[in-house]
Amino acid sequence: MKHRFLKTALASAILLSGSIIASSTVVNAADHSFHSSYWTKNKRVMTLRTVTFKRFDALRHRYTKAKKKISFGTDIYVRNAGEFNGWVLAGTKPGSRYWWVYPSTSTKWMLEDPKTYKEGWKGQTYQALNGSTFKIKNLKRVSVFNFDNETDKPDETVLVLTGRLTNNGKKTTPKKWLNNNLNIYPTGTPIKDDMPLDFFNISAGGSYLLPTDDQYSDDFFNATDDLPHNYYVDFSVILYDSDIKANNVTFSDYDNHSIDVPVTTTRADIDVED
Incomplete structure (x- = not known):
C-alpha cells in the first residue's frame, strides 16, 4: 500500500537506539496562489x-x-x-x-523555491539529489519450500531485497528508481556497464515461486506499481546473479557513494499450486 507523507522539512535519517528512523517528507507544490x-x-x-x-x-x-x-x-x-x-x-x-x-x-x-539535497548514505538510508530516499529494510537469502516438498532441498533459493522508497520526484516505480539511481552487485565484483544484479520483473512473470505466494505477493507487486510524487511504499525485489551465494552486496550510486550490506539467511514455507 502506498502512503502519502506530509509537508515538513525534508528527509532526515535519525540514528536512535541503534536503528534508523526515516522521517521522509517533502516540499509540496507552490505555497502561493497565482494571484499572490x-x-x-x-x-x-x-x-x-x-x-x-x-x-x-x-x-x-x-x-x-x-x-x-x-x-x-x-x-x-x-x-x-x-x-x-x-x-x-x-x-x-x-x-x-x-x-x-x-x-x-x-x-x-x-x-x-526548489532545493537540492546532499546525496549519499546515512546508515542504510540513501538520499538522492532530489530528496527521494531509499531505505534498505533487509537483504535475505531465502530458501523457499513449497507445501508439497518433502525433501530437505528447497524448491528455489532467491536473494530478496526489501526496502522503502519515498518519492520526491516524478511518478516512477521502485524497480525503475533503483535501476536509475543505484548499482547493486556482490561486494568485490567490478562495476560493469550493466548492473551485475538485476531485478525480477513481476509484470513479465517468470519461474519464481516466492512472489506468487499470498504472504509475499503484495510487496513484490509494489516493486512495479507506479509511485506518485509525495508518496512512499514498502516493496520487495528479487536480485538475481550467478553469485547467489554472496555474503555481502554493495549498493553504490554513480558518484561512488556506497555501502556494503550483509546477507542474512532464512527459510520461507509457501503454498503455491503448480
Missing part, C-alpha cells in the same frame, strides 16, 4: 511535469506557432503575468515584442 503578490517578481521554481510555453506577439496581440517545452525537473524563473492570465518565463525585457507565456493560472505544475 509573491509572483510580481521572477521566482525560481522546478517543473513537476513537462510544461509548454507559447510565444506571444505583443504587437499583433496573439500567440504565434512557436513553442518552448520545459521538461520535468528543470529549474526556471517565472512571474505572474496578469496581462496574459498566465506565467511569463524570465528573460524577456520590458517593452519586448515577444514573450514566452504559459497560459494557465495553476501552480500544480511547479515546485516553489
Whole structure:
C-alpha cells in the first residue's frame, strides 16, 4: 500500500537506539496562489511535469506557432503575468515584442523555491539529489519450500531485497528508481556497464515461486506499481546473479557513494499450486 507523507522539512535519517528512523517528507507544490503578490517578481521554481510555453506577439496581440517545452525537473524563473492570465518565463525585457507565456493560472505544475539535497548514505538510508530516499529494510537469502516438498532441498533459493522508497520526484516505480539511481552487485565484483544484479520483473512473470505466494505477493507487486510524487511504499525485489551465494552486496550510486550490506539467511514455507 502506498502512503502519502506530509509537508515538513525534508528527509532526515535519525540514528536512535541503534536503528534508523526515516522521517521522509517533502516540499509540496507552490505555497502561493497565482494571484499572490509573491509572483510580481521572477521566482525560481522546478517543473513537476513537462510544461509548454507559447510565444506571444505583443504587437499583433496573439500567440504565434512557436513553442518552448520545459521538461520535468528543470529549474526556471517565472512571474505572474496578469496581462496574459498566465506565467511569463524570465528573460524577456520590458517593452519586448515577444514573450514566452504559459497560459494557465495553476501552480500544480511547479515546485516553489526548489532545493537540492546532499546525496549519499546515512546508515542504510540513501538520499538522492532530489530528496527521494531509499531505505534498505533487509537483504535475505531465502530458501523457499513449497507445501508439497518433502525433501530437505528447497524448491528455489532467491536473494530478496526489501526496502522503502519515498518519492520526491516524478511518478516512477521502485524497480525503475533503483535501476536509475543505484548499482547493486556482490561486494568485490567490478562495476560493469550493466548492473551485475538485476531485478525480477513481476509484470513479465517468470519461474519464481516466492512472489506468487499470498504472504509475499503484495510487496513484490509494489516493486512495479507506479509511485506518485509525495508518496512512499514498502516493496520487495528479487536480485538475481550467478553469485547467489554472496555474503555481502554493495549498493553504490554513480558518484561512488556506497555501502556494503550483509546477507542474512532464512527459510520461507509457501503454498503455491503448480
